[in-house]
Amino acid sequence: MINYNKFTLDNGLTVLVNEDFGTQIAAVDVLYKVGARNETADKTGFAHLFEHLMFGGSVNAPDFDTELQLAGGTNNAFTTNDLTNYYDVLPVNNIETALWLESDRMLHLDFSERSLDVQRNVVCEEFKEHYINRPYGDVWHKLREMVYTTHPYRWPTIGLELDHIREAKLSDVESFFYSWYRPNNAILSISGGISTAKALELAEKWFGDIPAGVQPERIIPQEPAQSAARFKKVEADVPVNLVYQVWHMDGRNGSGYYAQNLLSDVLGNGESSRLYQSLKMEQQLFTDISAYVSGSMDTGMFVVSGKLADGVSYEEGNAAITRELKKLQSEGCGDRELQRVKNMVETDLAGSYMNALNKAQGLAMAEMLGNADLVNTEIDMYTAVTATDMDAAASLLFREDQCSTMFYGK
């Protein structure tokens, strides 16, 4: 159970505070509700490039990292398709340093050609290191562009191509900042050995005078329902061939999300899951197989992916996955199976919030979904799922004409 309080400053900034006097640490998490889904198709990779620029210094604090390190802190950030998240962890006595730094870069990041030049290069090297120089590095590029025809989930956060990053201009960067990095589009979440009153006072002190922005109009093109099966074969000189089957599923706030997520656990989470037992252990068609969900705000991906065993054809592996899904549809999910996945979620959630950073981040993420209290109540959503819900989810999801299949390899 995470106790917290929620406030909204006059400029629209949401502030969440979890008091925990059992630690000498404070975690400060700043979540901006902008991710790759807010990009346009000709300027992809921008939200992530911007995350790098946020470390290029602000008007009063030219060197973010050094100031934070001087305060005994560390920080990092990540960008997803839905959001950009910055976090600082430091001795609680120095929490003001983190608030000063975070508020200063929210108020006025110091845009410069020099910083943009360097970070463009760094991001290009990141692109090469993770997506080009590595076998299978482009799997998600290929998969997303098939699964999504319309929604910006078509591209991964790193972007569609290196050129989009190489061509980023300072003016693009500035307009991105003033569109999305305003207090009314952000959540500040604090956890640590500090009283709620003090944390709120400091949040007000450092963030209170940052002007609100015009709430960006979100016109994210939504993905239309799929009407025909899709197939793609990607030729890649890799040692092991992969099979993917992907279905559209509910977004994070959709009514079917929890049952669908549990369904992925029934199929592919753990060694006692269906796909693992049947296709890996018994039939030995795959050396690895799993099922998981993307957990996206908008229409998400329900993914089954497997590494084919040597000598097994794509068709054979793919047909075996389809058989298992049909079997689940016709037989339904057993009570013991459902209990198993619920117990797994319970353990997982109970272990999720064991330090200050996890708590601050968990609260911020839940608040982005619309309700910080989800950190405490999410378990109930899973517990409430019935066998009937599971069957309904299976019959709704696994329709042949709504599947995207990808074979990747030789």
Place this chain on the structure above:
Amino acid sequence: MINRTAAPDLQIPETVSLGAYRQLTLGNGVPVYIADNNTEDVVKIELCFPAGRWYEPSPMLSRAVCRLLTKGTSRFSSKELADRIEFYGASVETANGHDYTSVKIFSLGKYLPEIMPLVGEMLQDASMPPEELQLFQKKQLQKLQVGLRNTDFVANRTMHAALFGDQHPYGYAVDADMIRALDTTSMRNFSRQHYQPGLATVFLSGNITDATIQELERSVGSQTAEPITGAHQRSLHSAEEQQILVPNAESVQSSIRIASLTIGKDHPDYAPLNVANTVLGGYFGSRLMSNIREDKGYTYGIYSLIRHHHNGSYFVIDTEVGNEVCRAAVDEIYAEMKQLAEVPVDNNELTVVRNYMLGSLIRATDGSFNRIQVIRNMVMSGLDFEYFDRLVTAVQRTRPEQIQELAGKYLDPTKQKEIICGQPI
């Protein structure tokens, strides 16, 4: 209006303590270390065994045994074990290392009575089923094939062989023959000897109650262990050549490793050397990161670190850079190493490093899951608990001239192995 131009005042803690922990001994003498936190009813149990690479009679055996430990006993198949454990939402995972291996149990406290007897059974009676071995072999062969295409992977294995020798347990590079040569009889023998419950060292975190300890007594604490037999003396042969290039024509980046054998954590120079290493490449604000990433944009990341094993530690600088800037990056790395030995670190920089490191030590002990790892690392390295205080003291007291001296002694660019895998232009 607030004054944003000046940084808020700082308070740097005078002392950092490891935080609360307890210690007890099971009936058979097995030591147990405990860091409690009872906000949620989750328990982490880590059982460490002297079963790493160092103890292997033949290559790959340690990893294979470790992975198959949970894959079947005389009574239960891997499926039955997985069913029983996962039904309660628990997990039992293993991890292999160079010196010791770990069996990690993660469970809600209320289900431990269901889980721990199964763990006890795995330790004493793992059956190493042939069909599980075949699966393991298939998967390892696949992994090896994938890895060999990855410059990162190839650079690491080349470096280990260059530092320790390709016959040494820390140095050998796994090949397909080693994977194929595994056999279940040797594996069973190894598991019988090296996973005896009485050989365990136990680390507990989360919601630890008397009931937890009782479960542990039953599953781990009831039998004394036979001593491990067999000599484990290995000779170390570093490679002759100083520069090793492994070409990879497909690669758009080159992996660079600059490495040398170095002192262990038990050496009096280690704690201050750790400070010198941090200045060089041990944190995001380090000289290497500032120069090679932030200033030149050659790389996504560059770090230097000291990696410890019981019988041999090494220093390494690790990065991936564009092929076209590979040589320039290596030159910059050497220049930074040289600079560290020649010019004293100025006080501002040292203050940043000091405060950062003190903060790291505080963060490392935040929450019982984190704290127990710090404890485990010390205990399993054979260190006493004062080691933590020595680290803190070194951070507070290391002087610029000492860093210079240690850099000259241990971070000399002319004494490094230089391994490059890729296609440097």
